[in-house]
Amino acid sequence: MTAKPTKKTSKSSKSSVPFSSPLTSAHYDKDEITSGSNPKDKKKKKKETKNEENKESRNYKRREAKRLKRRKLEKEEERLTSMIFGGNDDDAMEDSDKDDFLSNLSSAKNDTETSHEDMGKSDDGNLFEIDRSGLVDDDNVESNDYVDADEISESKEGGSLSSTSENNNIVNGAVWNDEGGKDLNISLATKSNTVKKLRKTMSDDNVNAQDYEDRLRERFQSTVGAMAHTEWANVENLNKQSGSSDEESSTSDDDEDYPTATKLLSSSAPLLSSKSSQIPSNIIKLIRRPDANLSDPSQSTVQSVQFHPASDEDAPLLLTAGLDKTLRFFRVNEEANEKIHGVIFPKLPIHKASFLGDTGSVVVTGRRPFFYIYNAEAGKIDLIPKIHGREDKSLENFTTSPDGSLIAFIGNDGFIILLETKTKMWVANLKINGSVRALAFTPDGDFLLASGSDSEVYRWDIRSKRCVDRFRNEDGTITSALSVSSRFLAVGAESGVVNIYDGGRSNSGYETMRKPIKSIMNLQTSIDLMKFNHDGQILAMSSHREKNSLKLLHVPTQTIFANWPTSKTPLHYVSSLDFSPSSKFMAIGNDKGKCLLYKLGHYED
Numbered sequence: 001m002t003a004k005p006t007k008k009t010s011k012s013s014k015s016s017v018p019f020s021s022p023l024t025s026a027h028y029d030k031d032e033i034t035s036g037s038n039p040k041d042k043k044k045k046k047k048e049t050k051n052e053e054n055k056e057s058r059n060y061k062r063r064e065a066k067r068l069k070r071r072k073l074e075k076e077e078e079r080l081t082s083m084i085f086g087g088n089d090d091d092a093m094e095d096s097d098k099d100d101f102l103s104n105l106s107s108a109k110n111d112t113e114t115s116h117e118d119m120g121k122s123d124d125g126n127l128f129e130i131d132r133s134g135l136v137d138d139d140n141v142e143s144n145d146y147v148d149a150d151e152i153s154e155s156k157e158g159g160s161l162s163s164t165s166e167n168n169n170i171v172n173g174a175v176w177n178d179e180g181g182k183d184l185n186i187s188l189a190t191k192s193n194t195v196k197k198l199r200k201t202m203s204d205d206n207v208n209a210q211d212y213e214d215r216l217r218e219r220f221q222s223t224v225g226a227m228a229h230t231e232w233a234n235v236e237n238l239n240k241q242s243g244s245s246d247e248e249s250s251t252s253d254d255d256e257d258y259p260t261a262t263k264l265l266s267s268s269a270p271l272l273s274s275k276s277s278q279i280p281s282n283i284i285k286l287i288r289r290p291d292a293n294l295s296d297p298s299q300s301t302v303q304s305v306q307f308h309p310a311s312d313e314d315a316p317l318l319l320t321a322g323l324d325k326t327l328r329f330f331r332v333n334e335e336a337n338e339k340i341h342g343v344i345f346p347k348l349p350i351h352k353a354s355f356l357g358d359t360g361s362v363v364v365t366g367r368r369p370f371f372y373i374y375n376a377e378a379g380k381i382d383l384i385p386k387i388h389g390r391e392d393k394s395l396e397n398f399t400t401s402p403d404g405s406l407i408a409f410i411g412n413d414g415f416i417i418l419l420e421t422k423t424k425m426w427v428a429n430l431k432i433n434g435s436v437r438a439l440a441f442t443p444d445g446d447f448l449l450a451s452g453s454d455s456e457v458y459r460w461d462i463r464s465k466r467c468v469d470r471f472r473n474e475d476g477t478i479t480s481a482l483s484v485s486s487r488f489l490a491v492g493a494e495s496g497v498v499n500i501y502d503g504g505r506s507n508s509g510y511e512t513m514r515k516p517i518k519s520i521m522n523l524q525t526s527i528d529l530m531k532f533n534h535d536g537q538i539l540a541m542s543s544h545r546e547k548n549s550l551k552l553l554h555v556p557t558q559t560i561f562a563n564w565p566t567s568k569t570p571l572h573y574v575s576s577l578d579f580s581p582s583s584k585f586m587a588i589g590n591d592k593g594k595c596l597l598y599k600l601g602h603y604e605d
Helices: 022-026 030-035 039-084 095-111 149-159 209-222 235-248 253-257 259-265
Strands: 129-131 185-187 206-208 286-289 302-307 317-322 326-331 338-344 352-355 361-365 371-375 380-384 398-400 406-410 415-420 425-431 436-441 447-452 456-461 466-472 479-484 488-493 498-502 518-520 529-532 538-542 550-554 574-579 585-590 595-600
Touching: 206 209, 302 352, 302 585, 317 352, 317 585, 352 398, 361 398, 398 436, 406 436, 415 436, 447 479, 479 529, 488 529, 488 538, 498 538, 529 574, 538 574
Parallel strands: 302 574, 436 479
Antiparallel strands: 129 338, 185 206, 286 595, 302 317, 317 326, 326 338, 352 361, 361 371, 371 380, 398 406, 406 415, 415 425, 436 447, 447 456, 456 466, 479 488, 488 498, 498 518, 529 538, 538 550, 574 585, 585 595
16 A cells, blocks of 8 residues: 655645736735734834834934024024114014114124134034133033133123223223113023033123123133233333323433333442352252142143243243143242143144243144244134245244244254244244254344254255254264253254354354364253353253253253252253243143143242
C-alpha cells in the first residue's frame, strides 16, 4: 500500500490573495499581503505613525513660539513708538510716520551686524560679550547675562536723558524735556539684558522714568564711564571753575599766557632732580599687595598686563588678558583691587592686548589673521579682518606708538607692517634681512627699533620711513626682546645675555659691532620680556622658559638688586609684566592665571 500524500500549506499561500478577481485585487492592500497579521509589523507601523504625529506637533509648537515672539517684538516696538512720539495709543502718530520709524529701527539693527560672519563671531552672532564675573554686584545679577555692543550703546543713550537741575549757574536747564515721560513706568523684568542689569534686587520690576534714568547713569559710570574722560561734563566742577574765575581775572595776562613758567617760578622746589630721587643700588623696597585680579583670576596664562598711561597714580587702571579669551579691567589700589568690567572674545584666545596711548581703546590680537580694537569709552568693538595687501596668518606680536597713532605688527619674511589706528589702514612696510623677533618705539615716538634672527638692530625714522641706524648686537645670537628708555637701549638675546647700549646714538651708516655699556648675564635662558620703568632707573627682565626667572637691574650702577626676588617669591613662570605710570606699582602675570602686584616703596610718595 502506498501512503497518502499529506497536504502542505505554504506561508505564501496563506498570505496570497484569496480571490483573483480584478474587483478584489484592485482594492487589496499590498502591505497586508506581505505582512499578514504579524503583530510586530502592526506595532512598528503604529510607532512610526506616532513619531510622525509627534514631529508635526513639535514643528507646530516651534512655529507658534516664533509667531508669539515676533508678535511680542512688534508690541514692544509699538510701545516704544508711542513713548517716543509722546502718545500712549497708536492714534497719536500718523501711520506713515510709524512705518518710517519702524523701518528705520529695523535698518539700524541690520547696520550693527558685521559683514564678517565667519571670523570673530560667537555662536549667537556677537563679536564679543561683557564679562560680569567678579564684580561687586554679582549677586544681584543673573549668571551668564552677557550683553553685546548694541546693548551698551542703548544703555549710554538711556543714560543721556536730560537732567532737571535748573538752579545751576552754568547749565540753566535741559535742552529738551519730555513732560509726558515723567508718568511712565518701565518694567525691569524683561528679556533685555541691559534692562535686567539695572535691577538692584531680583524682585525689582516697575520703576518710574526718573529712577530708570538714575540707574542707567549709575551703570554707565560704573562700567564704560570708568575709563571715559568725562570730568569736563561735571556741573559741580564747572561751577567751581566759574566761581574762581573772578579771582583769577585779577592776575596778569602773563600768567594766562605762560602757565608752566608761572607754576615753576611760584614754587621753591628744585628744577632738577636731586640725589634723593635716585634709587639706592643693591637693595630695593618691594611690598607685596593683594593680587590685582584677585576678584576674578584668569583661567589660563596671563599673556598681557598693562597700566593705562594716563590713569590716576594712586589708583591706576590695569588690564589683563590671556588665553581664556577674556579681557579684564581692574582699578588698583593698596587695600583692595576692584574689577571694573570684562569683555569675552569667543573666537580669539588672546596673546596680546595693549592700550592705544592714553586713549580708552585697546588692541586685542591672537594667532589669527584678524584683530580687534575695543573702544571702552564708546562701548563698541571694531573687527579688522585683514591688512590690505598682506597674507599673514598670525598678527599676535605687535607694539603701539606712545601716542597711540600707529601699530607696528611683526609680519612674515622680515616685514614690519605699520597701521594707522585712526583710519585702520596700512601705512608702510619696513624690511630687515632676517625674521623679526622684537619691536620697540622710542619714548618720543619718533623712531622704531627692530631686531631678529640676524642679531642686527635697526632704527627707522617714522616720518621718512628710512633706516637711519643699524648695528650688530655683540652677543651674536638671535635677538628676542627690546626695550628703550630716554637714555638707554636694552637688547635681550636667546642666550640670556642683555646688552645695554647708549640709546641716543642715531648715526647713519652700518657698524659691524658696537660696544655695549654693560652686559647682564644673570639669566640663563632666552630673554622674553624687558621693561624700563617711567624714569629709566629700573629695568625688569624675565624669561618664561624657567621658573622664577625674573631680575631687576639698577640702571645707574648697572647692578642687579640682590634682595629680590627671593627663593620664596611666588613668581612661577612669568608671562607678562608692567610698571604703573609713576612706578608706584609693578604687576606680574604668570602661568597660574594670577596677576601679582607689588608696591615700590621708593616711589610711594
